[in-house]
Amino acid sequence: MDNHIEMSYCRFEAFKVLAKNYLDIEAHDLYGEIKRLLEETDMSPADVAETLMPKSDEEDADICIKRLVRVLGEEKEKAREMAEEEEKNKAEKE
Numbered sequence: 001m002d003n004h005i006e007m008s009y010c011r012f013e014a015f016k017v018l019a020k021n022y023l024d025i026e027a028h029d030l031y032g033e034i035k036r037l038l039e040e041t042d043m044s045p046a047d048v049a050e051t052l053m054p055k056s057d058e059e060d061a062d063i064c065i066k067r068l069v070r071v072l073g074e075e076k077e078k079a080r081e082m083a084e085e086e087e088k089n090k091a092e093k094e
Contacts, residue, residue, distance in 0.1 A: 010045040012038050018045065022052045023061040030065050037072035041079065 010018075012035040019025055051068045054060070 007044060009042040010038060010048040014045050015048055018049050018052055019061075019065070022049060023054075023064055025061045025065075028061070028065050030069055033069055034065070034072065037069065037076060041072050041076045043072065043075055 015034060015038060016026070016031075019028075048068065051071050052064050054064055
C-alpha cells in the first residue's frame with residue numbers, strides 16, 4: 001500500500017529551527033532576507049536543511065547562511081522563468 005504525505009514548504013519559523021539545529025545560531029544579519037525569500041520561494045525543509053549543513057570543517061554558520069540566501073535567490077529566479085515560459089506557451093496556444 002502506498003501512502004502519500006503532503007509536506008508543506010519551509011517557512012521562516014521552520015528555518016529558524018533548522019538553523020538552530022544545524023548551525024547552533026538563533027540570529028544572523030541575513031535572517032530578514034531569508035524570511036523574505038522563504039515567503040517568495042517554495043523550498044522543502046529537507047532542501048533548506050541540506051543547504052544549511054556545513055560541507056566541510058572550514059564552513060561556518062556565516063558561509064552556510066550566505067549559501068542559503070544564494071540558493072533561495074536562484075530558486076526564485078527559476079520559478080519566475082518557468083512562470084514566464086508557461087505564460088508564453090499559454091499565449092501561443094490561444
